[in-house]
Amino acid sequence: HLFSQKRLYSIGNRKATGTKMNESYRVVISGPKHCKRGRCGRGECVLTSTPPFYECKCKEPFQPPRCRHFSLCEPNPCKNGGKCIKDGTDFDCLCPTGYRGRFCHVGPNDCYVDDGESYRGNVSETDDRHECLYWNSHFILENGADPFNSFEDKDGLGPHNFCRNPDGDEMPWCFFRQGRRLSWDYCDVTECLTPTGQQFATCGQPQPKKIVTRIFGGLKVPPGAAPWQVSLQMRSKNSNNPFRHTCGGVLIESCWVLTAGHCIVQMKDMQVVVGGLSLNMEDSTEQTLKVEEAILHENYRESPAAVYNDIALLRLKGTDGVCANETQFVKTACLPNAQLPDGMECTISGWGATEDSQFGSNHLLEANVMLISQEKCTEPEVYGRVLTSSMFCAGHLQGGVDSCQGDSGGPLTCNQNNVKVIYGLVSWGDQCGRKNKPGVYTRVTHFLDWIKSKTQAASP
Template identity: 70%
Template sequence: MNLKLLFFCLFCAVLLIPAEVCKCVPNPCLNNGVCEQKGKKGFKCRCPKPFKGRKCQKGPKYCRKGLCGRGECVRIPTAPFYECKCKMPFQPPDCRTLCQPNPCWNGGQCVKDGNNFDCQCPLGFRGRFCHVGPNDCYVDDGESYHGNVSETDDGYECLHWNSHFILENGADPFKTFQDTEGLGPHNFCRNPDEDKMPWCFYRRGSRLLWDYCNVTKCLEPTGVTPTKIVPTDASPTASKAPPPTLKPTASTTVPTKTEKPSQAPQPSTTPVVPLIPTGTAPPQQFATCGKPVPKRPITRIFGGLKVAPGALPWQVSLQVRPKNSNLPFKHICGGVLIKSCWVLTAGHCIEQNKDMQVVMGGLSLNTEEPTEQTIKVAEAIVHENYRETTAAVYNDIALLRLSGTDGVCANETQFVKTACLPDAQLPDGMECKIAGWGVTEDAQYGSNHLLDANVLLINQEKCTEPRVYGRVLDNTMFCAGYLQGGADSCQGDSGGPLTCQANSTNVIYGLVSWGDQCGQKNKPGVYTRVTRFLNWIKTKTQAAAP
């Protein structure tokens, strides 16, 4: 740990400053910036040259547009601090050559197709370059996978783990993940954070996204990890020549160390009975709120990227279909679980002539996950004074009463928990979190995976200035984001939660409501101010018996 940072934290302890206001732990400053506490709730980053910005996130753009032609620019630690990785079969220095030399591995034949090419692979090999062999598969969750798949499920090419595009979006896989074994200056799929299978980052336009990979699970435990083919450009300073044509022989494979046994211990046939002391009742469901228990520490959240399982257990997907039909339900909005039988969402999300259900406990919309709970909506209650105008949406709040028995609807698990309601106004400038699947009126497409981003609470007077939103804002709304533009509720979801940490507890402070476009200067996201509706929420939830 940086000695100055350690000294500062000791100084915090001496002054009896509560742990939650020590904003420098963990260090929010990027690129080795030094964090300094400012007051009780602020911080300042002292940035090493040539970096600057609030979190030292801005630096020289070595990878300027067009520098690498049809290739990917990646960062290296020594001058000139970048290297061009041509996308095969385009070759250095101009990344334009096709089929010469042959880009296809393992005896594959390169066939020109206009300005592109196809590889005709020999039996047993697959992938764009025939680089995925017959033994290329993953064991268990793929944490030990060191194979050669480099495409997502949907066919997107993975970015190199040291891609400038990943780094410039605030992520550094080599510093962020707890287990970086297997990561390197390559674009092969890996699972460094104990997700359910190997994955990678990819780029779609100006958005940095991630997805699971098109990699096969091993049919039977073999006792060793999948075989590994080492390309010639396995280090930042290695030659950028194309990989040699490899034949599927024993000399081309290298067994790698097994990090975990491929055969799980067999469970005992004796049933395990939970031990509850005599006279002690089972733990009460949802006895506490706002306390996530993520599967792993939340170390991979970069503003709009992956969310760890269990990190946002109150997040809900609101889904609809035509009334009394057998059509599949479709996601339309987000929501937040506040009680076993109650979900809070935005008023403009409610369509009274539709069947509604909520799905909670999962991260992916296109994959049925074992942690999910799907519950029908028994009743939707929109605020009596809800109204829309051409300029704004007022009293944009609704409650969903879920179907259940004896007051139990959702069951509390590690992946399904409630968020707390706030009891006071929070200070301007506080950093809070928005989350959702990215489906808003301004987004052409959403994400199938749950994303989140950090935003700042903006002063109400500043937000009602004529150049921002003017007088259309009332005291039932507030702004959050960045006036200079950037992350806002376009990365969230209508009706989804804006949560803030108050006394180490997550409170639902706002609901994604509306905004002028997405991420524009002086046009931050507008949120329903939940503190103005606490009595309304209490009255409705107590009056309507589940």
């Protein structure tokens, strides 16, 4: 594999030269033929998954499409308001305050935390000012991995030349070229300073580790992809019995979890587990927190047909206002600020029943569902008049993909303004995955004032 090959580059020399990689991974498409023929002039030939299966990435000031003619400062290559200054047959970018990099493309908040595995910034130079190669560069891949399996990941590696740390090294790095030699080096990227009290400063931005596969009709969740997912667990009051998973929930602040009202059971000890994926084993990434108080909505009501105002807040036990600690695997989801359009695709997650497991899955699962219009969902053959404005439907009217028992209280998250918002809580439905019986969710936008009043009035 490409990154294990990186490890073989002359141990002890961090600017060591690469060896040839396994020929069996060669990509048999027309892109490499074009790249080998030197079609890209003063540029880098990269492989793509669409015809003509290659693209020229020109070295400034050479211009696309073939990188053979150059133009100084027209168009301006400098980003973020940088000023292009001609210097003979080359140019320099005069960057505004706070920006750096050859093209002023690195912003003031561009930094990495821990070992930089979650780094998604724009630094594209090594610490010795070598320009990074694109991860889908023909030069890297001609004897390496299949780019259409390993490199088309928009959240990490991809068709770009930004520094990343995909193999657990000590900080972000990249490949660069020295003549015909492939080398790698650490990048000119700074480590973030984490001021005290700045945890959970952002919400709704997952940092998944890697993709895995095959809620009802769902897929296994990659580590870090649903970092706000909570397992609500209960046991008999003051007993020594083991805690058992009862419902899902969603972390919205360090000390606050949102869940369904029907998940709250009186005279029970409750705890939540965040950061974990498996119910049958303890993950090293998980955090377990006691529930200090459960706040059920005052107008919560059950009927034979539906559950109304199905929402509750859990106040967690912590120290000095800190309960859950933010990590790559533990983050908050944002609260929505507006209604989202019908037909939008969103994600549900939980440990509910699957085709293979009537009583739930031990591994967290996720599935995509569509927001269904209120008009459609209140039709007689769907749910009729039992549906109120505090609920909505999501799923697929033909059935097949749905949330099921065990997922109650878990999140339905959607993209809004480039972050993940908790738009719904798994509430109720007519069995699992039935035609014309999609899942019914608590409409979180209906309860924003209630959530705000409770969390502000009872700060831990």
